[in-house]
Structure formats: structure tokens, C-alpha cells
Amino acid sequence: MATSEATATRIMLAVNQSTIKGYPHASISSRGAFEWTLQKIVRSNTSGFKLLFLHVQVPDEDGFDDMDSIFASPEDFKSMRHRDRARGLHLLECFVTKCHQIGVASEAWIKKGDPKEVICHEVKRVQPDLLVVGSRGLGPFQRVFVGTVSEFCVKHAECPVVTIKRNPDEAPQDPVDD
């Protein structure tokens, strides 16, 4: 039963940005999923695991953010796309830096699209041993309106999936925020 340490266990983490305005960091549930993975699974065995960070950017989402923006030239659109890209890279940099500090191998990349579809597609392509997704832990009524990526992944991803619910103490004023 003893396993060769040659091939690390590859854990994919789907991470996203906080939805809280003016808070350009990882979402509370992404951070929770990451910390759970390190504390409960990786532990001191840093050479036994490789973390794969996938950040899916939703093209539409920015449309909402920019409801009050005025686009007067093609340059305005270009700078918006540039800003999105910079934010995504910053998000992934934080996770990869932390892994580097503690000596866990990692990889990170950005995709655009519907998060639940893209995550399942990337699982199929990358074939991780485990997918970890954070969840806001919303009740059934809230879920109807916001949809949940984690539920879809549990059903459709072609690898074992674990959902890490956000700690209730950490929920923001509006529990739909994250």
C-alpha cells in the first residue's frame, strides 16, 4: 500500500476574486479552500503534493461592474481588458507565492467562460487527483438565485471533488458576497 513519492498528488483549486467592491483579493471561500487544503491535506508533506490553481474569468461579469462606465473609444475597451487581466494575474500570483514560500509545487492559469463549465472542462484535460472548490454555503433559497458552481462540479467533474464551505463567522454582511 505504500505509495511511491515520485508522482505528487495533483490537487486542482478553482479560485476567484472577492465580489466585495473595492476588495481586490481572493474571495473568502477561495482562501478557505486553499487553507483547508494546506492544513488538512498537504500538512508537512510539501513534496507529496502539487497545487493547480485555475481562475475562470466571466466575460459578462465586467459588464455589470462597468454599468456606469463610458466607453468612448476602442482604447477604453482595451484598457478594461487589460485591467481584468492584471487582476486575474494578481490573484494567481498571491496563491503561487504562498505555495513557493512553504515549498509546495504549484501551477496557475486563467481561462475565460462560464466557471462551472470551464472547471469541468479543465478537469477533463488536466486530470487532477482531486478538485477543491470553495462554496459560500448558501441556503436553498439563496441558491436558487445565484446558482452554485460547486454543486455542478460535484455532479459533473470527472475526478473526486471536495467542497469547502465558508466558515459562517467569515460571511460578509450580504451572504451572496464572497
Place this chain on the structure above:
Amino acid sequence: MATSEATATRIMLAVNQSTIKGYPHASISSRGAFEWTLQKIVRSNTSGFKLLFLHVQVPDEDGFDDMDSIFASPEDFKSMRHRDRARGLHLLECFVTKCHQIGVASEAWIKKGDPKEVICHEVKRVQPDLLVVGSRGLGPFQRVFVGTVSEFCVKHAECPVVTIKRNPDEAPQDPVDD
């Protein structure tokens, strides 16, 4: 982020017997869940984890097995119950022995009742860091008839849950068997 190794990560595994007649061993999906946990999570870090084996015995199930049995005295019922208990203990002994051999701490116990309800109840009581359940990986049509413990646990257990689907190569002739 470095975690103290003082408290091991406690992983609960819900295990059951094979449904295949004359095969008095762990079910294929239970063995798959156990081996996945050792190979992908515990790895060489045997002191970092403690495995908690829960076996839920279904009181009704034996009724089916004993359709052709004749109960002529109270002793017959007693010996049937004795046999069930012996089978359950044998199942848990196999898992605990394997853990002992590779140096992973473990605990095991038997409960009676509806597996999905009992598993969630025991999660609440024992508060493991992770619950691992095997699944036959049945399609939607098969699921309607057999119900699935894993789906219920993913929704209702008060801890992170990971479902390990049975390897398609290992499925018995009737995929509802396990």
C-alpha cells in the same frame, strides 16, 4: 501556514460489505475509497492522519438475505444477529489491520440504521475533517431505483465530503452490485 503535526487530520470512511453473494469482503467501492485515501492523501505522511471507519448495518437488508431461511425458535434469530455482528467485525478488522501494518492510526465502529442518516449523524458527533464515501458511479436511471448514500452525504453531512467513484473496470456484471 505551516501546521502543527500535533493533531492528525481525521478522515472518516464509510465502509460496507460487498453485495455479491458468497463474497464476504468489503465492497468494491469501499476498497476503492480506502485505497484512494491512502495513495492520494495520506501518502508517506502516516503520522499526519487518523482514519475512522464507520460501518452501518441495515436491519432490513438481512431480511432479504434470509428470505429462504426458516426461523423455528428464538435461538435462530439470535444466531442470525450473531452472524451479522461477526461479519461486521470481520469487515472492520480488515481495514484496521491494514492501517496497523502501514502505521496509520485508526478507529472503527458499527452502527445500525439507515446508512445515509447514520453517517450524517456520526459526522455531527465525531466531527471529522473529511468524509470519504465510495460510490458505484451509477447512471441517473440506475440511481432512481437504488438511491445513493453518497449524494445524500454530499448534501447533508456537516463536514467536507469526497465521493470516490468505482473504477469502471472493477464494476461487477450487475453494476448495482458492489
